[in-house]
Every structure is written in structure tokens, then in C-alpha cells.
Amino acid sequence: MRGQPGRSVTSRVLALLDAFSPASPALTLSELARRAGLPLPTVHRRAAELVAWGALERGDDGRYRIGLRLWEVGSLAPRGLGLREMALPVMEDLYEVTHENVQLAVRQDLELVFIERIAGRHAVPVLTRVGGRFALHATGVGLVLLAHAPVEVQEQVLAAPLERYTELTITDPGRLRRCLADVRRVGYAISDRQVTMDALSVAAPIRAPEGVVAAISLVVAHERADPVALAPLVRAAGRVLSRALV
Amino acid sequence: MRGQPGRSVTSRVLALLDAFSPASPALTLSELARRAGLPLPTVHRRAAELVAWGALERGDDGRYRIGLRLWEVGSLAPRGLGLREMALPVMEDLYEVTHENVQLAVRQDLELVFIERIAGRHAVPVLTRVGGRFALHATGVGLVLLAHAPVEVQEQVLAAPLERYTELTITDPGRLRRCLADVRRVGYAISDRQVTMDALSVAAPIRAPEGVVAAISLVVAHERADPVALAPLVRAAGRVLSRALV
DNA sequence: ACCGGAGCTTTCACTGAGTGGAAGCCGGTG
DNA sequence: CACCGGCTTCCACTCAGTGAAAGCTCCGGT
Structure with a gap:
């Protein structure tokens, strides 16, 4: 040739x-x-x-x-439709209880990929698309996925410039590092106006035997937000899904 | 080489x-x-x-x-996720009104492919999987898609042996031909226990400028079924989606 | 410890599937 | 009617890909 x-x-x-x-x-x-x-x-x-x-x-x-x-x-991808099929009932429960946006995402390389989303018709509009990608350092799901990612992945993200979406986005590697430690410690992540100024998200990890494979979150209007009340719901959903993955 | x-x-x-x-x-x-x-x-x-x-x-x-x-x-496929994104709100409406299974399918060659499904938790269990395939001659969506398929596709399906799923499955080419003519005439299809003996489905076409591109259906328990009441709902959903496709 | 086998990986000499510049084609536009 | 942009076809050249065979790595059995 x-x-x-x-x-x-x-x-x-x-x-x-x-x-x-x-x-x-x-x-x-x-x-x-x-x-x-x-x-x-x-x-x-x-x-x-x-x-x-x-x-x-x-x-x-x-x-x-x-x-x-x-x-x-593509629909045969275990981390795509496979995960979605498994998670959907739990996501629907979470939606029934809260009537807020429910999101499911996995990490792919240095970004996250949205696997499924229930967009409450009366909930905050979110700019995410199923199949779409987003940075790991801003959203709730992103912080959870990053916090439980292999160390080399974390270091790569921390080494690169952290894009700013709002004035509250964490762009300082040191602060992000501490934030990730907190996420690991408390078992959930809160992203308060770090992506858009109207939204707050609470996210929890979904664990399989090999580690954290996905994250689930609620995205609510900032002013209406009560993270303390939402965290247990999201964490419970994460635990139910973790159990289903064994 | x-x-x-x-x-x-x-x-x-x-x-x-x-x-x-x-x-x-x-x-x-x-x-x-x-x-x-x-x-x-x-x-x-x-x-x-x-x-x-x-x-x-x-x-x-x-x-x-x-x-x-x-x-x-794969999620960039217009007839996959693209169609789903567009149809989901309407499917949810249909679900809210009926609390029955709602299905969305397109034709691919001589079979249908399920694009999305809302499985009512208290509705009849259906054996279909998103991304899964099925024959065209038995289900409601299949009959609609076949009725509006190019003539050569119809002839190929009619020429091949028609698999029997229940005693009510149409397996005679002549009867199927008449059934398809009816579907085109009345604008919707009813499949009464032609796939499983407990289920009935009512389906309507979704039209784009180039013809019928998809079909939407309700699948309900046979004994609880009132096709005459359901048909207008499904047809309306089909029309709403057709309008969105222009 | 030794053997045998199943499954995965690597090697190597050979060759036709794939390449891309160039030329043809087609439909629209000034 | 010549020009242009985008698509399709042609063709001589050649290296990416091939697959039989050999090597490797776990097993489980004796």
C-alpha cells in the first residue's frame, strides 16, 4: 500500500x-x-x-x-444500557420521592459519561445529555467518581488546569484534593453551584466488588436545596445498587 | 497477505x-x-x-x-437515542394516563428493534428488551411498521414462514396481507394475544416526511383490555410525535 | 515434582487488500 | 457554457495484515 x-x-x-x-x-x-x-x-x-x-x-x-x-x-455495553437497566427502578424511586432530576454516570478516562437521567418536568433544567461527557471536578457525580478513581487518574486531573464554570467551581488543585478526601470520608459529594449558579447536586457512589463503578445523584434548584435531607436518600440508592452488583 | x-x-x-x-x-x-x-x-x-x-x-x-x-x-444514532429523546415526554404522558407498558420501535431490515420501553410496575410483564429485536408479524408495533414498509419488504416477510407464538398468531400470508391493509386503512394496529396469551397491544405509526419511521404502542393485560378506548390515545401520541418530526 | 492440555500471545515470511494521486462525473451557479 | 465543489471510479504500487507454527502461562491431575 x-x-x-x-x-x-x-x-x-x-x-x-x-x-x-x-x-x-x-x-x-x-x-x-x-x-x-x-x-x-x-x-x-x-x-x-x-x-x-x-x-x-x-x-x-x-x-x-x-x-x-x-x-x-452499543446497547450491549455492560456499563451502558446494562447499568441503566439495573439502575432504572432505583432512579425512578428516587424521582418519585423527590420529583427532582436524577442522574447516573460512570467515569471514562478523565471525564464522566452520563448513562441515564430522569429529568423532572418541574425540576431545574440540566444541560446534560444521555451519552454526553463532562469534566470530573465540578458535578456531584464527577466528584464521587474522581474521589474513588485510581490515584494516577486523580493525579492527572489535578495536574491539568481545572476549568471554571461558575465563581464557585473548585479550580485550585489543593482544595480539590481536600474536597475528594472529604467525599471519601463522608461517603457522598455535594456540588453547590459549581456547574451553574442555579443548581446543587448530591451524589453517592455505586460499588461493585472491583471498586466504585458508577455514581448516582440528585440535582435540585439551589434555593430549594436541603443537602442534609437529600444525602441519606442518595446514599441509600447507591447502597441498594451496590448490593445489586455483587 | x-x-x-x-x-x-x-x-x-x-x-x-x-x-x-x-x-x-x-x-x-x-x-x-x-x-x-x-x-x-x-x-x-x-x-x-x-x-x-x-x-x-x-x-x-x-x-x-x-x-x-x-x-x-451508538448513542448518536438518530434512530436510536435521538428518537428516544424526542419521544420520551410523549411516552411518559401515555404512561401517566394509562399506567400500562409503553413501547417505541423502529424497523431494521425484516425485524423490529425496540428503542425504548416504559414498563409499568403493575402492568403486564413484557419480554422485550431495549435494543432487542422481534419479528414484524406479531406485535402491534410490528404490524404498523410492516404495514407501512416498502412493498418489497412486505413481500419478503410474507414469503418467509411466519413464526407462531400463540394459537392466535397470524401465520397465514393471506390473512396477514388483509390485516396489513386494515392497519393502513384504520391508522392503527391491534395485536390481540398474538405474542403471548395474556397481552394485547395497540400501536400507531409515527410519520416523518419520508414515511413511517417508527411505531408507538400500549401493551395491556388481555382481560383488562379496551382497544376501542386505547386506540385514540395511542394514535394521538403518534400524531404528536409525527408533528415533532417535521 | 512432573506431565498434559486448554487458552492466550508472539513470531515470521509471504502477499493481495488497501491506498491515494489523478482523472472522470454530475448538478448547481454566474 | 465554463467553472466549481463534492462525489465516484481507476489503477499501479506496496506495506499492513495474515495465519501456521512455536512459545508461553496457568491450571488440575497423578
Whole structure:
């Protein structure tokens, strides 16, 4: 082949999938090629194969989209739909009791990924999307996941600049380090206006034999918040789910 | 290469993903190789690349599972999570009014795929799984999707043997053909004990400019069922969603 | 301690699947 | 009607990928 050496076929195919994002879920051939950093003919051939299998779909407009077949396969991810299926009843209970937003997230590398969300119609609007990512150092779920992450992960997050979302976001590595110790000690995390100035979240860990695998949280309007009352509810939900994971 | 000619790298990678199923979401290297019909070293190398990217994950037990990254990408599928996000509020309304099972499905080839389901805790238990597949000729959603599918799809389904689930399942092509005509005429489908002897479902189409893209249904206990009362509710939900898709 | 076997990983010489520049095609636009 | 942007096809070149075989690492049995 003439292809630039050191780039495998598989990595090219995966680069095509990487090109899609929540902000641009439909791409033309040229956009796809540009985002994947690959020559047009290459993308054309690889994409055709993906369409034939169902990993991509091509609309009447010629744009490529993620195909249903890939969604089906993705739904087999134990940490995706698997976790969701297990957690949903508990999340619904939490919603029935509080009528606030309930969120479920896991850590992936140095970010968190939202697995499921029950958005109370009368609760604070939250900007998160199922399948979306977010930084670990601001949200309640993020703090819980970070506090129980391997030390090397914590150090990597602490070493990088901590993005500021509001004036209350913790951006000082020292303070964050102390905050994480508190989270481990008390068994839950409170993020008070650290993401948006109207919201407060209370989060608790979900443990499996191999450690903390996910976190669950309630997100409530700041002024209406009573963290002391909410913490036991969230912690209980976390414990119920932990028990289900053994 | 020495590889059996006519089999592309991409097709091998996709064969690996195909090897996973709801019944076996975790596979050892050898199982993976056997199911994909590929030599062990090949699978070893390709799987390693998929793990590096996050499409697969490898547990402490050495088994491969679908990775969270693939779930994330899959969640960008317009007909998967995209459709779900849009439909969920309406499905919840339908649930609030009826407290019965609400299902959302699309057609993929000659089967249907369940996109979302609200399982009423006191409603009939249904055997469907989000991300799962089912035949088109028995369920309410299936009949709606089949009735509005391209003619060649209908003919393929009618030509193949129609699997029987209960004594009321329609297995005669002629009867099914008439049933589909009825569904198109009245605008909804009723499947009365055609999947299990305890359940009845009422389904309605969801239309986009390009045609019927999905179906929504209520599944209720057979003895408690009042199709005449339910049909307007389900049809209204379908219409609301159709309007949202323009 | 030794053996055998099942499952995973690595090696290595060979080769055709994949590459990408270039050229063709198609539909819209000044 | 020439131009342009985006898509598709062609084709000669070559290296990424292959898979048989050998090596490795745990087992459990004797």
C-alpha cells in the first residue's frame, strides 16, 4: 500500500466513528474525510463498507449518520444500557420521592459519561445529555467518581488546569484534593453551584466488588436545596445498587 | 497477505462486533474467534486495537465486552437515542394516563428493534428488551411498521414462514396481507394475544416526511383490555410525535 | 515434582487488500 | 457554457495484515 505508514485500517475505520459528535451527528463525505484526517477515496470506500453493515446510514441528503446497528451493538455495553437497566427502578424511586432530576454516570478516562437521567418536568433544567461527557471536578457525580478513581487518574486531573464554570467551581488543585478526601470520608459529594449558579447536586457512589463503578445523584434548584435531607436518600440508592452488583 | 481472499479487514472487525449478543455479552478470545469465524491470532490483534480505542473492554476475567466508547458513539444514532429523546415526554404522558407498558420501535431490515420501553410496575410483564429485536408479524408495533414498509419488504416477510407464538398468531400470508391493509386503512394496529396469551397491544405509526419511521404502542393485560378506548390515545401520541418530526 | 492440555500471545515470511494521486462525473451557479 | 465543489471510479504500487507454527502461562491431575 501507499498509505502513510503506521496507520492501520482499523484505526482509520475508528477515526470515521470518532468524527461524529453530539454537535454534528450528520456529516457529508468531505466533512467526514476532513475530520478523520483521511483522503477522500479512502473514506469513501471504508464508509461504504460501514453502511453495508449498518454501522453508518446514508440519508437522502447524502450525509452519513450513525446507524441503528451500531446503536444495537452499543446497547450491549455492560456499563451502558446494562447499568441503566439495573439502575432504572432505583432512579425512578428516587424521582418519585423527590420529583427532582436524577442522574447516573460512570467515569471514562478523565471525564464522566452520563448513562441515564430522569429529568423532572418541574425540576431545574440540566444541560446534560444521555451519552454526553463532562469534566470530573465540578458535578456531584464527577466528584464521587474522581474521589474513588485510581490515584494516577486523580493525579492527572489535578495536574491539568481545572476549568471554571461558575465563581464557585473548585479550580485550585489543593482544595480539590481536600474536597475528594472529604467525599471519601463522608461517603457522598455535594456540588453547590459549581456547574451553574442555579443548581446543587448530591451524589453517592455505586460499588461493585472491583471498586466504585458508577455514581448516582440528585440535582435540585439551589434555593430549594436541603443537602442534609437529600444525602441519606442518595446514599441509600447507591447502597441498594451496590448490593445489586455483587 | 495470506488471509482467505475476499474478506476485508473492516468486515473482520465488524464480524467481531457481530459476535456479541444479548445472550452472550461477554466472550473469551476463543469464543470470539469461533463466533466470528476467524483464526485466533487475527482476532487477538484486531480485538487489541478495538480495546485500545474503547470499542471493546477486557475484564479481569480476560473476557471481552462491548466498551463504553462504542455505546457513546451508538448513542448518536438518530434512530436510536435521538428518537428516544424526542419521544420520551410523549411516552411518559401515555404512561401517566394509562399506567400500562409503553413501547417505541423502529424497523431494521425484516425485524423490529425496540428503542425504548416504559414498563409499568403493575402492568403486564413484557419480554422485550431495549435494543432487542422481534419479528414484524406479531406485535402491534410490528404490524404498523410492516404495514407501512416498502412493498418489497412486505413481500419478503410474507414469503418467509411466519413464526407462531400463540394459537392466535397470524401465520397465514393471506390473512396477514388483509390485516396489513386494515392497519393502513384504520391508522392503527391491534395485536390481540398474538405474542403471548395474556397481552394485547395497540400501536400507531409515527410519520416523518419520508414515511413511517417508527411505531408507538400500549401493551395491556388481555382481560383488562379496551382497544376501542386505547386506540385514540395511542394514535394521538403518534400524531404528536409525527408533528415533532417535521 | 512432573506431565498434559486448554487458552492466550508472539513470531515470521509471504502477499493481495488497501491506498491515494489523478482523472472522470454530475448538478448547481454566474 | 465554463467553472466549481463534492462525489465516484481507476489503477499501479506496496506495506499492513495474515495465519501456521512455536512459545508461553496457568491450571488440575497423578
